[in-house]
Amino acid sequence: MALFLPLIFLMSFLSFFSYSSLATDTLLPSDTLSNSQTLVSAGGVFELGLFSESSSGYYYLGIWFRADASKVVWVDRDNSIVDSSGLLQIRSGNLVLTDRRQVPLIVNSLSLANVTNTSATLLDTGNFVLKGADTGTTIWQSFDIPTDTFLPGMKIGLFGLNTTHQGFHILVSWASPQNPSRGLFTLSIDADDHTKISVWRGDGTKMNIGFWNGNGLRFVFENSTGNINNFSYHSDEHDVFYTFSTTKNYDLMWFVMASTGTLDQYFMLAGKISNVSHALCGDSDGGNTGRCLTSLPSMCDDVIFSEMNGLLPSTTSTGSIYVWTNDCETLCKNNCSCTAFTSLHNGQPGCQLYFGSKQNLLKIIEKGAGSIYIRGGASSDGKKRKLWLAIAVPLASLLISISVFSFWYLRCRRKHKEDQVTRRESDQARLFQMCSNNASPIQLDEVRGANNMELGRQKDQDLPFFSFSAIKTATDYFAEANKLGEGGYGPVYKGKLLLEGQEIAVKRLSKISRQGLEEFKNEVSVICKLQHRNLVRLLGCCIEAEESILIYEYMPNNSLDSFIFDSTKQALLDWERRMNIIKGIAQGLLYLHKYSRLRIIHRDLKTSNILLDSDMNPKISDFGMARIFGDNDIRVQTKRVVGTIGYMSPEYAMDGLFSEKSDVFSFGVIILEIISGKKNIAFFDVDQSQNLLGRAWNLWKEGNGLGLMDSALHASCSSSEVMRYIQIGLLCVQERALDRPNMSDVIFMLSNESVALPHPKEPAFLTQLSSTDADSSSSRQRYYSKNDMTISEVDAR
Structure with a gap:
C-alpha cells in the first residue's frame, strides 16, 4: 500500500x-x-x-x-x-x-x-x-493465508511438497489502495528455482527480485546498503520457505506488496511508522519492464563445472546451504552466485550449494569419498573467445537455412492460421445458431466482433462470447488458488471480470475428459434458453483454438454435497434451510419439465450438481447430459446410459428408458440424503449391503422414520414435517415409474401439509447396485461414475 x-x-x-x-x-x-x-x-x-x-x-x-x-x-x-x-x-x-x-x-x-x-x-x-x-x-x-503484507515470523513458500495436500503462501497486492480484493501483483518463491523470490504481474510478466546468496536474501534494489541478513531460508523434502525477523535497530519491520507494483518496506520505532518504497521496475507506472531485469545478473560467465574429489564443509557458516532437489547442477547453474555444488549421498534427493569464492573453497574442502563440482576454471577472455567461435560457425549456416526455409514456413503458418480461424468461426457460428431465435446461418462478422469483447451482446444473440484472454485475466491465468473443483467435464475456476467486476465460475473442458464438444454444445443449446431462479445462469462461452469454456454466475457457497456430507458444515444447515433447499430444487425441476420453452430431462441430478448462492438458495447446474423432450414424448430409450450410480432410476440404469420420472427418482434420493446427511451409494449398514434407500424403507416400516434423520437437525426440526418429507422421498423412489408422482404432484405435497399422502411401496435398489448388476444387459453401453463424477458418451438425437 x-x-x-x-x-x-x-x-x-x-x-x-x-x-x-x-x-x-x-x-x-x-x-x-x-x-x-x-x-x-x-x-x-x-x-x-x-x-x-x-x-x-x-x-x-x-x-x-x-x-x-x-x-x-x-x-x-x-x-x-x-x-x-x-x-x-x-x-x-x-x-x-x-x-x-x-x-x-x-x-x-x-x-x-x-x-x-x-x-x-x-x-x-x-x-x-x-x-x-x-x-x-x-x-x-x-499467517497461513497472507494477503499483501509479509510480517516477521510469517513464511512465504511451498508446503507439503510430497503430499496430496500441497499448499503455498504468497503475497497478492490490493486491487488499489482503497480496495483489498486481489490485485495485479503476486510475490512468491520462484517455481523453477526455490532459492529465488519472484514477482508476477497480471499480464504474466515475471521478475526475479531476490535470491539467496548463502548468507542472506539479496534483493535487486539493494545497493550500498548491503544484504538484509535477517532473512532465513529453509528447504527439505516437504517444505521450502523464507522467513525473517526484525533487525535490532527497529521495534518492528515488515514488507508490503503494493498495488502499484512496488515492494514497500516499513519500520516502526517508538510507535512511529516510516517506510521506503523499493521500485522493482523502470517505468513511471510501476510496471515490470525489461530494464528492471538488469538489476539481477541475466547470465553467468561460467556454465561448465569441473569435478574435484572431496567434501564441502557441513556447517552453513562457511557459505553453503542445503536444498532438497535432484537437479543440483541446474539449480547452481541458474544462480550466478553459486560457486560449487555437491550431491548428497544419504539415499535421499538433495544437494549442498556453496556461495563463497573459489579461492576460499580450495582452502576448506574436506577429504572424503565425494565429488564437488566447481563452476568454470578458464580465464574470462579465453571463455569469451571460445564462446564466440562456438556461436559464429553454426550461426552462418543457420542464416543460410533460415533464408531458404522462411518462405515455406510463413506460407504454411498463414495457411494453418486461416484453417484454425475457419474451424473456430464454424464452431462459433453453430453455437450462435443454438442460442438465437432468428439467427441466420452465416453471421460470422457478428461472431468475430463478439470474440474480442469481454462480455457483450450482438443483435439477435442470446449468449455472449468471451475472448480467451479475458477468461485468463479473470481467473489469474487459471491459478490453482482459484480452482473450485473438478468433474467429468473438467476443472472449474473462480474468476472476476476486469471491467464489470462481476464474479464468475469458469468451466474449462479438460483435454483428458471423455466429455467433449458434444456435451459442450448440448449444455449451451439447453441452458441458454432457460431462465429460472433455481437454475444456474449461463453468462457466456468461449471457443478459441482447442479451448471450450462455459462461463456461469458464481455460487459462493459451492455445491449442496459440500454441506450435507461434511460433519462440520452439516450443523450450518438447520431444518428450515433444508426444507427451502428441497422446495427450491422441486421448483427448478417443475420448470424444466413443464414451464420452460423446452421440456427438459436433466438425467444427472445429484447433490453435487445443486449449487448454493449467497443466500443458500439452490440452483440446478450441469446440463451436459440433459435431453430435450418433444411435446408428445412420454418415454425415450437410449443405447448409451449416462449418469451417476445411486441417483439413476431402475428403468434407466437397466434398460436405458428415461422420462420425467427418471428425474423424480433422483430428486427422491436427494431428499433422503438431505434429511439423513448420508450418501445413498456410500451408506452401509451392519451387513455391508443395504444402501440409504433400504435403510429409509426399513425404518419407515418399523414406524421409526425419525431414525433416518441427521443428528444435527434434532434441535431445529418438527418431527411431523420430517416424517412427511421422508414419505415424499420414498414416493419419489418407487420401483415402477408409474407409481412415482410427477413434479406438479410433488410441489403440491410439499406445499399442502394438511393433505394426506399415499403410502409408499417398497422402493427400488434397496441394496448396493454393483457393476455386475448394472451390466446385466451386455448389448447396452453404460458409463457410470464413482465419487460423484459423471463419465459419459452422448449419442446424437
Missing part, C-alpha cells in the same frame, strides 16, 4: 478509533464480535475487527496496527459482508461471519475444526490463531 492514501480512504478508517474493544485478545464460543467491537493483542500492537471498504461499502474482517488503523496487515478477502450488521463468532469450533443475509461464512474453511471447544487469539505478532481449547493444538492461523 502507498504511504499516502487518498483522503476518502483515510476518513473511512477514522471509524476504527471509535470502536469498543472486548477488552481481550481472545474470542470464545460465548462471545460475539460485532461491527463496533474489536480484539486487541495483549501488548496493544494489533487490532482485529470489521472495516468498511470505501468504494463498494462492503465490510471485511481484518487486522491493522492499533497505532495506525490505515496500515491493514491482513484481510479475509473471500468473505465480504454486505453492511454493518456483520458478526464474528465461533460455531461448532469454526470462525463464522454472518450479516443480515444470515448466510454462514466460514473464515477457516480451508482448515475446519474437528472439535467444538475452540478459541481464537490475536497475537502481538499480528497472527490470528484458532486453537482447540483443551489440547492447545493450532487448527488455523491467519
